Amino acid sequence: MVSAEPPGSVGTAPEDAGPGVRRVAVASCIGTTIEFYDFFIYGTAAALVFPTVFFPALGATAGTVASFATFAVAFIARPVGAMLFGHFGDRIGRKKTLVSTLLLMGISTLLIGLLPGADTIGVAAPIILVLLRFAQGFAVGGEWAGATLLTAEYAPPGRRGLYAMFPQLGPAIAFALSSGTFLFTGMAFGDTNEAFLSYGWRIPFIFSIVLVGIGLYMRLAIKETPVFRAEMAAKEKSLLRDGDPAEKQTLPFLEVLRFQSREVLLAAGALAIMFAFFYMGTAYLTSYATTTLGYDRPFVLVVGIASSFVFGGAIVLSALYSDRVGRRRVIMVSCAFSIVWALALFPLLDSGSPVAFVIGMMVTLAIFGIAYGPCGALLPEMFATRYRYTGAGLGYNLAGVLGGAIPPLIAAPLAASFGSIAIGVMLAALGVLSLICTAGLVETRHRAL
Numbered sequence: 001m002v003s004a005e006p007p008g009s010v011g012t013a014p015e016d017a018g019p020g021v022r023r024v025a026v027a028s029c030i031g032t033t034i035e036f037y038d039f040f041i042y043g044t045a046a047a048l049v050f051p052t053v054f055f056p057a058l059g060a061t062a063g064t065v066a067s068f069a070t071f072a073v074a075f076i077a078r079p080v081g082a083m084l085f086g087h088f089g090d091r092i093g094r095k096k097t098l099v100s101t102l103l104l105m106g107i108s109t110l111l112i113g114l115l116p117g118a119d120t121i122g123v124a125a126p127i128i129l130v131l132l133r134f135a136q137g138f139a140v141g142g143e144w145a146g147a148t149l150l151t152a153e154y155a156p157p158g159r160r161g162l163y164a165m166f167p168q169l170g171p172a173i174a175f176a177l178s179s180g181t182f183l184f185t186g187m188a189f190g191d192t193n194e195a196f197l198s199y200g201w202r203i204p205f206i207f208s209i210v211l212v213g214i215g216l217y218m219r220l221a222i223k224e225t226p227v228f229r230a231e232m233a234a235k236e237k238s239l240l241r242d243g244d245p246a247e248k249q250t251l252p253f254l255e256v257l258r259f260q261s262r263e264v265l266l267a268a269g270a271l272a273i274m275f276a277f278f279y280m281g282t283a284y285l286t287s288y289a290t291t292t293l294g295y296d297r298p299f300v301l302v303v304g305i306a307s308s309f310v311f312g313g314a315i316v317l318s319a320l321y322s323d324r325v326g327r328r329r330v331i332m333v334s335c336a337f338s339i340v341w342a343l344a345l346f347p348l349l350d351s352g353s354p355v356a357f358v359i360g361m362m363v364t365l366a367i368f369g370i371a372y373g374p375c376g377a378l379l380p381e382m383f384a385t386r387y388r389y390t391g392a393g394l395g396y397n398l399a400g401v402l403g404g405a406i407p408p409l410i411a412a413p414l415a416a417s418f419g420s421i422a423i424g425v426m427l428a429a430l431g432v433l434s435l436i437c438t439a440g441l442v443e444t445r446h447r448a449l
Contacts, residue, residue, distance in 0.1 A: 021154040024225075025166035027218040028147045031102060032170025033177070034208070034215040035143045038109040039074070039136060040171075040178040040282060041204045044304075046071045047287035048182065048297060049201045053117040054126045064287060068408050070130050071283060074137025075405030078397035081141025083253050086390030089146050090252040093224045094153075094389065098146040102219060105139035106212030108132045113205025117198075145379070145393030152380035153225035153449055158323060161445070164376035165319035172312030172369070175282055178204065179304035186297055227449050231385045252387035253394075260391055263382050267395030268402060269437030270331060273338045273430045274371040275403030280427070281307070281364040284408045285349075289357055292415075293349065303361050310362045314369025322374035326443045331378070334371035335435035341367055342427035346420035381444035388449075403430060 050070070051063030058066055081101075089097040112132050118125045147167035155163035181204040189200035256264060282304070289300045322330045341363060348356045375396070383391030407426060414422040 021151070021156070021163055024154045024222050025151050025163050027222050028150050028167040029169050029173075030218050031098060031215050032143065032147045032167040033173045034170075034211045035102065035105050035140055035147075036171045036174035037177050037211060038105050038205075038208050039140055040174050041109070041181065041208070042074075042112065042133065042136065043071055043279070043283035044178050044182050044286060044301075045201055045205075047283055048290065049197065050129075052197055053201070054129055056118055064291065064412060066126070068283070068287070068412070070126070070133050072405040072409045073130055073133045074140065075397075075400045077134045077137030078141035078400050079394060081138035082145065082393030082397040083390065084138075085142025086145060086387075086393045087252050089142070089149070089389030089393075090387050093228055094146045094149050095219065095222060095224050097142060097389070098150070099216065099219050101139045101143040101146065102212060102215050105136060105143070106209055108135040108139065109205050109208045112136075113202040113208075141393060141397045144396055145389050148376045149228075149380050149389055149392065150222070150225060152377055153227035155377075157448070160377045160381070160449075161319045161321075161323035161327070161374060164380070165316060165373055168315050168319065168372055168376040169312055171278070171372070172308045172315060175311075176305045176308035179301045179308070181207065183298060183301040183305070186301070227385055235386075252390040255387045256383070256391045256394060259387075260383060263441075264391060264395045264398065266437045266440050267379060267382065268398035270335075270434050270441060271371065271375060271396065271399035272403035272437075273335055273427070273434035274331075274368055274375070275400050276407045276427055276430050277338060277364050277368040277403075278372070279404045279408050280411070280423075281311075281361055281368065284411050285357075285361055285364070288349070288411075292420075293352065293357065295354065295357065299354070303358050306358070307361045307365045311365035311369035311372075314366045315373040317373070318370045319373030319376065322377065323445065326445050327374035327378035327381070328438060328441050328443050330374045331371045332435060332438045334367055335431055335438055337367045337370070339428050339431035339435065342424045342431055343421075344424070345427070346424045350420055378441075378444055380449065381447045382441075385449065 046067045047064075050067040051058070054070075055063035055066045085097050085101055088100075112129065115128055115132070116125060144167070147170070148164055151163045151166055152160055182201070185200045185203050186196060189196035286300055286304065289295045289303075290297055318330050318334075345360055345364060349360045379392035379395055380388055382395070407423075407430070410426070411423045414426060
């Protein structure tokens with residue numbers, strides 16, 4: 001079923017959608033690739049390096065838990081970033097806000113690469129690490145909604161899933177890049193020797209500043225979206241006619257809560273399992289494979305690179321298919337698969353077969369990709385233009401807290417207390433929650449932005 005337009009939606013397609021949309025799509029893809037590259041190298045380092053560098057006194061298990069606790073901090077920061085950057089994105093524009101998120105992420109990542117370890121500056125090292133990780137999460141909280149809005153608001157009618165797919169491909173490319181850079185530095189320095197632990201792991205973080213420069217150039221070269229320009233023109237005309245500044249003073253965050261809080265909560269619940277599968281696949285399974293299953297790091301990183309192509313392909317196919325059958329139906333398929341796969345994943349991994357690990361990683365990320373492809377169009381379509389940046393960002397990043405922060409953090413204690421099957425039960429429960437919330441959504445693919 002197709003619902004009526006949410007309050008304040010602009011009911012016409014952008015008149016200049018065609019000429020600039022490909023440039024915007026490429027720029028959005030490059031931007032999200034850089035943002036998520038910075039985000040993922042932290043996850044890889046949290047699994048492979050940080051327990052030794054920043055938490056050496058805690059031992060292997062406690063150090064891993066502490067390392068993933070710092071990983072989870074970013075997800076707490078993401079809704080805060082969504083609110084702040086969403087405010088400016090809805091007030092001053094998508095483009096200017098995205099330049100700010102890119103710079104914040106780049107500087108934070110560079111500083112992590114330059115941060116001395118606990119052996120050098122003691123307890124200050126993990127404290128500073130947490131603050132920089134918070135800044136990373138703060139930046140990503142404002143990044144995703146803006147990048148998807150750029151493409152969704154430029155896209156021609158009937159092809160929004162196609163064009164909103166491009167920023168969604170950023171995480172797939174970024175995961176391949178982050179795994180590849182750690183693979184290269186590990187091979188160059190030897191990932192168990194002193195050189196790698198002291199400075200070899202820092203190279204991916206420092207290298208990211210080069211990518212940030214490229215992304216900044218691309219973002220400065222594109223124009224503000226025609227939908228946002230039309231919304232601003234309508235506001236100016238209304239103010240000139242009515243002379244009432246009340247709407248200008250209303251906070252986008254408060255408008256979202258007033259008009260579409262239900263949509264924010266349903267979006268968060270619907271996408272929770274997507275985040276759980278993604279961060280279990282990209283971060284926790286990397287740690288589980290090296291510490292519990294005993295695979296060497298180069299093998300795990302190569303599997304990560306191969307898996308990124310699989311879930312990138314799933315993103316493309318599901319996004320394209322969502323233009324034909326709808327976003328909601330495709331995401332429900334992903335949720336249904338996730339419930340079954342969650343219960344099968346860890347028994348498969350614990351069989352000890354390297355082939356089983358390859359299958360486990362690839363299928364987990366493919367199921368994630370099936371949901372991730374359509375959500376780039378779904379969330380922008382759910383919210384009115386005047387608070388779309390804030391609404392889409394809140395729904396997406398609250399899902400990140402529920403599915404991305406909690407499961408990787410409690411997975412190790414669950415496995416230690418009840419065995420690895422407990423992780424599967426937790427993921428299956430999240431899958432049921434997401435299926436119910438997705439069923440509560442209405443189809444949006446025919447909505448005009």
